[in-house]
Amino acid sequence: DVMEDPWVAPDGYTYERRAIERWLSNQDTSPMTNLPLPNKNLVPNRALSSAISEWKSRNH
Known part of the structure; x- marks a missing residue:
């Protein structure tokens, strides 16, 4: 699955917002x-959110 709402936590990793919350x-x-x-x-x-949006517009 492609992330919908990517957020960065203090550990530097990106997570789906609802999952990390x-x-x-x-x-x-x-x-x-x-x-x-x-x-x-x-x-x-x-940056990742923008890249995901761009990818979705080209692939869906």
């Missing part, structure tokens, strides 16, 4: 590394 509601660690996160601030991955 659900994870962070119960965890203080990275789902990728299992290391503690310094905070729970999420940032939209606009």
Whole structure:
């Protein structure tokens, strides 16, 4: 599946927004590394979101 709403977590990895928000509601660690996160601030991955939109427009 292609991501719909990519966001970057403090671990530097990009996740589907709903999935990472659900994870962070119960965890203080990275789902990728299992290391503690310094905070729970999420940032939209606009570059990836734009690339996904462009890909979808060409492939759907």
